[in-house]
Amino acid sequence: MRWAAVLAGGSGTRFWPLSTAAAPKQFLPLAGPQPLIVDAVSRLRGLIPEERTLVITAAAYVDETRRLLSHLPAENILGEPQAASTGPALAWATHVAQQRDPEASVLSLHADWFVGNALAFRETADAALDVAERFDTLVTVGIVPTRPDVGYGYIVPGEQLDGDARRVDRFEEKPDGERATALIEQGALWNSGLFAWRAERFAAESASLAPEIGPFYGKLTHGDITGFFAAVTPIAVDKSHFERSERVAVVPGRFEWDDVGTWAALGRVRSADPEGNVAVGDDVFVHDAANCVVWSEDGPVVLDGVEDVVVVRARGIVLVTTRARAAQLKELLEHLPPELRDIS
Amino acid sequence: MRWAAVLAGGSGTRFWPLSTAAAPKQFLPLAGPQPLIVDAVSRLRGLIPEERTLVITAAAYVDETRRLLSHLPAENILGEPQAASTGPALAWATHVAQQRDPEASVLSLHADWFVGNALAFRETADAALDVAERFDTLVTVGIVPTRPDVGYGYIVPGEQLDGDARRVDRFEEKPDGERATALIEQGALWNSGLFAWRAERFAAESASLAPEIGPFYGKLTHGDITGFFAAVTPIAVDKSHFERSERVAVVPGRFEWDDVGTWAALGRVRSADPEGNVAVGDDVFVHDAANCVVWSEDGPVVLDGVEDVVVVRARGIVLVTTRARAAQLKELLEHLPPELRDIS
Numbered sequence: 001m002r003w004a005a006v007l008a009g010g011s012g013t014r015f016w017p018l019s020t021a022a023a024p025k026q027f028l029p030l031a032g033p034q035p036l037i038v039d040a041v042s043r044l045r046g047l048i049p050e051e052r053t054l055v056i057t058a059a060a061y062v063d064e065t066r067r068l069l070s071h072l073p074a075e076n077i078l079g080e081p082q083a084a085s086t087g088p089a090l091a092w093a094t095h096v097a098q099q100r101d102p103e104a105s106v107l108s109l110h111a112d113w114f115v116g117n118a119l120a121f122r123e124t125a126d127a128a129l130d131v132a133e134r135f136d137t138l139v140t141v142g143i144v145p146t147r148p149d150v151g152y153g154y155i156v157p158g159e160q161l162d163g164d165a166r167r168v169d170r171f172e173e174k175p176d177g178e179r180a181t182a183l184i185e186q187g188a189l190w191n192s193g194l195f196a197w198r199a200e201r202f203a204a205e206s207a208s209l210a211p212e213i214g215p216f217y218g219k220l221t222h223g224d225i226t227g228f229f230a231a232v233t234p235i236a237v238d239k240s241h242f243e244r245s246e247r248v249a250v251v252p253g254r255f256e257w258d259d260v261g262t263w264a265a266l267g268r269v270r271s272a273d274p275e276g277n278v279a280v281g282d283d284v285f286v287h288d289a290a291n292c293v294v295w296s297e298d299g300p301v302v303l304d305g306v307e308d309v310v311v312v313r314a315r316g317i318v319l320v321t322t323r324a325r326a327a328q329l330k331e332l333l334e335h336l337p338p339e340l341r342d343i344s
Numbered sequence: 345m346r347w348a349a350v351l352a353g354g355s356g357t358r359f360w361p362l363s364t365a366a367a368p369k370q371f372l373p374l375a376g377p378q379p380l381i382v383d384a385v386s387r388l389r390g391l392i393p394e395e396r397t398l399v400i401t402a403a404a405y406v407d408e409t410r411r412l413l414s415h416l417p418a419e420n421i422l423g424e425p426q427a428a429s430t431g432p433a434l435a436w437a438t439h440v441a442q443q444r445d446p447e448a449s450v451l452s453l454h455a456d457w458f459v460g461n462a463l464a465f466r467e468t469a470d471a472a473l474d475v476a477e478r479f480d481t482l483v484t485v486g487i488v489p490t491r492p493d494v495g496y497g498y499i500v501p502g503e504q505l506d507g508d509a510r511r512v513d514r515f516e517e518k519p520d521g522e523r524a525t526a527l528i529e530q531g532a533l534w535n536s537g538l539f540a541w542r543a544e545r546f547a548a549e550s551a552s553l554a555p556e557i558g559p560f561y562g563k564l565t566h567g568d569i570t571g572f573f574a575a576v577t578p579i580a581v582d583k584s585h586f587e588r589s590e591r592v593a594v595v596p597g598r599f600e601w602d603d604v605g606t607w608a609a610l611g612r613v614r615s616a617d618p619e620g621n622v623a624v625g626d627d628v629f630v631h632d633a634a635n636c637v638v639w640s641e642d643g644p645v646v647l648d649g650v651e652d653v654v655v656v657r658a659r660g661i662v663l664v665t666t667r668a669r670a671a672q673l674k675e676l677l678e679h680l681p682p683e684l685r686d687i688s
Contacts, residue, residue: 017646283684285680285681285684287676287679287680288669288676296662299660299661299662300660300661300662300684301661301662301664302361302661302662302663302664302676302680302684303664303665304663304664304665304666304669304673304676305665305666305668305669305672306653306664306665306666306669309650309653309664311662311664313662316643316644317643317644317645317646318640318643318644318645318646318655318657318662319646319648320645320646320647320648320650320653320655320664321647321648321649321650322648322649322650324649325632325648325649325650328649329648332631332632332646332648335631336629336631336646337629340627340629340644340646
């Protein structure tokens with residue numbers, strides 16, 4: 001049967017000062033009225049039932065995740081004892097699914113995305129699972145790009161497998177703008193992180209291709225999760241499995257998708273006024289401004305005559321930056337005095 | 345003897361949200377640690393004693409003005425029953441001085457200026473009073489311009505009167521940038537509003553040249569201040585006296601002077617970091633920004649990667665605008681919902 005593995009491990013500095021260690025991105029209502037993680041699980045409705053939806057998060061976030069997803073069985077919320085990137089996390093979740101259901105196939109997704117069309121998302125996910133099951137491949141969904149984004153990885157599709165599904169020619173990580181434009185002209189797709197595989201196939205590829213993870217499956221089998229995470233080498237599943245396996249396919253996704261990676265993303269995923277301003281908060285007043293993003297939950301914010309500015313008023317702090325700079329918030333945080341940076 | 349008439353009538357919207365009806369600009373510590381009005385009176389020390397310093401303000405501000413200037417005799421704080429611009433206000437103050445001292449000469453200044461060098465200010469004021477007394481003229485101090493500011497009025501000096509003092513050829517109100525540059529090349533000076541006259545001369549010019557004010561002096565003589573302000577037509581002293589009189593002289597002022605007219609002025613009158621940022625407040629953090637003005641008294645403000653931006657966090661409100669737009673704050677306020685605009 002089909003299972004979902006929802007990755008919800010983000011620790012959240014990219015939405016500072018709103019996101020904090022105690023309130024990472026997936027818990028925040030960034031793209032709409034509900035926390036992103038609630039949207040992510042709701043989006044699966046009709047495709048994968050709640051009892052087969054697993055959520056992998058940090059041990060510290062298990063309680064809050066269970067509270068937000070109270071309709072899921074408590075044992076489906078898996079708390080990682082330590083972070084080890086997506087390879088080990090998905091090995092664990094896939095192993096859990098396989099233990100409960102030896103014929104499991106798994107759809108892997110992230111808890112902190114914006115998706116414009118849930119129906120198209122489910123159709124694509126269904127197609128990806130279908131390809132994974134019929135061809136016994138690791139499947140990645142490649143989003144049809146809408147702009148030469150330099151923050152994403154790209155997938156160059158190869159020969160046709162079946163219908164829309166193709167083999168993967170290669171992956172290209174974060175190209176510059178010119179290269180991104182050239183890639184899009186060649187038909188390259190965004191590597192979203194929406195994946196599908198048969199659990200058995202994933203385990204087999206782990207054993208044969210991923211020395212960072214494969215040798216430690218025994219610990220998972222014996223329930224020694226702490227030992228497993230202590231033993232593995234942190235590695236993204238893209239590297240540990242997709243870039244090494246011969247059995248990789250790509251299915252195109254034609255829905256609006258955004259990884260909501262920076263404050264600037266709110267300008268895409270939230271509805272904007274005619275001048276392109278996105279204002280979230282009851283008391284935001286924007287006058288003669290363009291392409292600004294304003295988030296306020298502490299009180300009034302008034303913008304006048306500015307462009308491309310991001311203003312966040314949260315947790316007692318006011319941040320004023322630009323849409324472009326919002327992508328480098330981490331660098332700013334390194335310069336901030338700790339009492340400002342490490343707000344709770 | 346010499347008297348001072350300090351105009352402190354501002355109602356203060358130009359420093360919103362910090363300045364309010366209850367806290368107009370002259371009460372705020374905009375240029376340094378003390379309220380502007382305290383600086384203005386301190387600046388006279390050694391030139392004009394406190395018992396001969398009069399302050400004209402709105403009736404509503406009399407109590408706070410007396411509190412801030414507690415070293416002045418309470419009866420020297422004059423509360424206007426209604427605003428009528430500087431002509432009637434200075435007619436009243438000059439009349440009060442003349443009643444107490446028939447030989448009074450008056451130095452007129454504003455409570456809300458920045459002055460870079462108090463000693464040079466006093467020397468210039470002394471020279472202006474001297475010219476007013478010796479030549480029985482209305483004297484205006486013309487500040488030697490440091491930039492082609494389009495927000496100021498200009499004085500074009502005429503023939504020499506004595507030493508630095510010259511007659512005034514003409515006044516030019518707020519020229520455009522090109523005209524301002526041309527005026528400066530011709531030797532024009534900024535019309536600061538620092539004036540001097542003999543009280544008797546001012547009254548004589550009121551009677552013969554200012555029909556908006558002159559006919560109502562009887563009310564002042566009879567102590568009917570309310571009747572006087574109800575009867576006069578509001579008019580600036582520049583228009584009622586200086587532009588009409590044949591007895592006008594200009595004395596150059598070679599000190600740093602600013603009327604602190606907008607938030608952008610803080611970029612000039614406060615000390616800036618090497619990138620030209622002025623930050624006022626304990627919890628302001630500026631990273632990779634240039635030519636910004638930040639004022640915070642409600643909590644942390646963090647700026648990253650912005651230029652020419654003005655951020656004010658005061659009275660629970662956050663304002664984000666530009667240095668250029670700060671001059672048009674009044675226009676913004678007209679668009680604001682009343683609950684934001686009329687903060688107290």
